[in-house]
Amino acid sequence: MSIINVMWAGGSPFASVHKVHRQILSQIDPAVPVKTWLLQGSESACQDNAGPAREWNLTSARLKGRHFWRLFRPWMHSRFRQGLLDSDARVVLLDGLGVARTLLPVLKDMPQIRVVVIFHGATRLNAMGRELLCGFPPSRLALAAVSETLAASLQEELGIQVTALRSAFDPVAFQSCLVPREEARVRLGGAATATHIFGAVGRLVDKKGFANLLEGFARAAIDQPGWRLVIVGEGPARAALEARIAQPDLAGKVLLTGHLEDVATLYKAFDWVLIPSFEEGLGLILQEAILAGTPVLASDLAVFREQVGDDGWYAPAGDEAAWSEAITRASQASAEAIAAAQYQALAPEAAWASFCQTARVLISGSD
Structure with missing residues (x-):
């Protein structure tokens, strides 16, 4: 089994997001393989030491299904599904709403996989986004936000639990x-x-x-x-x-x-x-x-x-x-x-201890 860490892209614009995900993944048993997927961009632009990444090299138009790219969505979903099966994924960590929109339709029909979505900032949720999150099997989905302020805002808007995972450093x-x-x-x-x-x-x-x-x-x-x-x-x-x-x-x-x-x-x-x-x-x-x-x-x-x-x-x-x-x-x-x-x-010491405990619970799905 493995954990798949799915990121929108690499490079300096996304450095803080990668930093948060590295902190979360640092709480995983070292014996469990962690594999990173980059939907856009290259591994060389990641500027982190999370190990080799699979580069999907997808454009924003493809990911968002714009124009004629909508016709390719089933093919793209099929590739994602096969990649998850080949990796024997049991937990998938998703970087925000954009990545969730791309992967949740695939993951919904893969009951062996637990999903954690991390929100890193203010998110504009339309009706489709709310339906996607609220319609996913709740026993397999955990939503978390990097501050209590953001978690409370999202929870009020969605009407479902959003865990406050206030990011911290060792x-x-x-x-x-x-x-x-x-x-x-x-x-x-x-x-x-x-x-x-x-x-x-x-x-x-x-x-x-x-x-x-x-x-x-x-x-x-x-x-x-x-x-x-x-x-x-x-x-x-x-x-x-x-x-x-x-x-x-x-x-x-x-x-x-x-x-x-x-x-x-x-x-x-x-x-x-x-x-x-x-x-x-x-x-x-x-x-x-x-x-x-x-x-x-x-x-x-x-x-x-x-x-x-x-x-x-x-x-x-x-x-x-x-x-x-x-x-x-x-x-x-x-x-x-x-x-x-x-x-x-x-x-900082108490904040780091709380972060570590919450991260472990989110990934494992148990207290």
Whole structure:
């Protein structure tokens, strides 16, 4: 028997999703084979160590059955079914609603297989999606979301149980990989000599709020020549961000590093980590920063309050003036004391223990 881990695609846009699935699969008995399927993209773009992956090389049009590709859906389902049989799959872990739409019609008629669907962020459920999930045999289907906030929202919309699997990291393993502060600053290049380094990590897409962050930082740093903002990530918004960074009020103060595979080891380089997102399924960046001993200033979102409560530092998403004020206050506060309070609120050791237990129950189907 084996476990099949089905992912939409690989590459940096999906790095955090793969990270969550790796954490879940780390709780599986090592003797049980785990096989990864990539519906799109290549194994080489995965940037993880989950082992060999089967590449299906399917386009979005094929997966969604658009236009004449609808005619090929039975053939595609037949291939998936044979792949599951050849792998002797007993548990299938599905990456979100898109993958569920593709595989659940096949899995519904395979009673030997238990299915776990992991939701990683806000999901637009239409009538077909709700029918697909609610119509699957409940004894063989488990739904989980990476935060309590997301789980409660989905459960209310679907009317069926959605388990809160709040993603977490093994604190000991994570902290053992951290690079010392000065070395981390050197690795980041142009920020090494700054008096204050504010860090931000994530895909360069609109919902991450980096354009608004630049405006807030520009206001706060106007009389602070030694301040630097380092944004780690890549994405389609890069050109627009670069154009803004080139303006006189930000010239020389902001560094776009691109995607860094080892960013999780470099958080000690930052005095503060800024998370200006408009929405998040959970926001693993908050956890990583706090585990590294770096305080976090984040958008005032329920998923962040869920994790650090009143010990979090928050500013309204998209409010440039409020972010400017919050950044200024952060620069004057005791970063060490705030980081310690946020660490205690996050309770990483207890969160990791809870995550491990919940992951094992989801995969096994028993308490």
